[in-house]
Amino acid sequence: MVYLQVTSDVFERVWEARFAAVVALGIDNRRGTREAAGRLSQAIATVATTFGSRDPKDHPSIAAWRETFRDLGWSPSSYQSSVEALVRRSLKGKPPPSINPAVDLANSVSLRYLVPIGAHDLGTAPLGLTVRLARPGDRFLPMGEAPAEIPDPGEIVYAHGADIRTRRWVWRQSRTGLVTLDTTDVVFPIDGFAHVTESAVHLAAAELATLVGELLGGEVRVWWLDPASPQAPPGD
Numbered sequence: 001m002v003y004l005q006v007t008s009d010v011f012e013r014v015w016e017a018r019f020a021a022v023v024a025l026g027i028d029n030r031r032g033t034r035e036a037a038g039r040l041s042q043a044i045a046t047v048a049t050t051f052g053s054r055d056p057k058d059h060p061s062i063a064a065w066r067e068t069f070r071d072l073g074w075s076p077s078s079y080q081s082s083v084e085a086l087v088r089r090s091l092k093g094k095p096p097p098s099i100n101p102a103v104d105l106a107n108s109v110s111l112r113y114l115v116p117i118g119a120h121d122l123g124t125a126p127l128g129l130t131v132r133l134a135r136p137g138d139r140f141l142p143m144g145e146a147p148a149e150i151p152d153p154g155e156i157v158y159a160h161g162a163d164i165r166t167r168r169w170v171w172r173q174s175r176t177g178l179v180t181l182d183t184t185d186v187v188f189p190i191d192g193f194a195h196v197t198e199s200a201v202h203l204a205a206a207e208l209a210t211l212v213g214e215l216l217g218g219e220v221r222v223w224w225l226d227p228a229s230p231q232a233p234p235g236d
Helices: 008-013 033-051 060-071 082-091 101-113 198-216
Strands: 004-006 017-025 129-133 156-160 163-167 185-193 219-225
Touching: 004 017, 004 219, 008 129, 017 198, 033 082, 033 101, 033 198, 060 082, 082 101, 101 198, 129 185, 185 198, 198 219
Parallel strands: 004 129
Antiparallel strands: 017 185, 017 219, 129 156, 156 163
């Protein structure tokens, strides 16, 4: 099974895009609750120390996303990368709440390394996820009970068939495929840019894989995706 793949037109649009896929199979997401929540709290506290009164948009890891969003025609003020949103919430005293161990670990590592990290239930995505450009027929279900949205043509999305799991690359995740306490198989995509956050993506993937394996069990693998190797696991 291909858990995650990136189409060539995404790399043509953003040549420096880089991805890691942390895939965890057979986890017990009811384990490690206290430890995962504690790591999230620690990461939130560290953000305050790291940024102080500094505006998050001035940090190179966040500025890279703002610049890319601007280049793609998306207002970085209206559409913040998930990591910028996590940082701003933490600094405003409204940090991300503890949700469940897998999600808490993903958010804690995202804050620690300042890279966007998603969490998708593979049980709802038997075809795996594809990072591609939006096309006619795509549909996105926002959180809550909001009506379905139609992505803009050519928008970079995470998709399972025509079901869009994340809009505007790393902006907002769908209510479809959320990781729950009953989830056993997860793909954690980690997104970055060559020569900017590439090393942070590698470090984040290694740490997240270790934490998930230690706290939640299961079989955990990590793959790196770039123009030369655009899927996880790599094709023949």
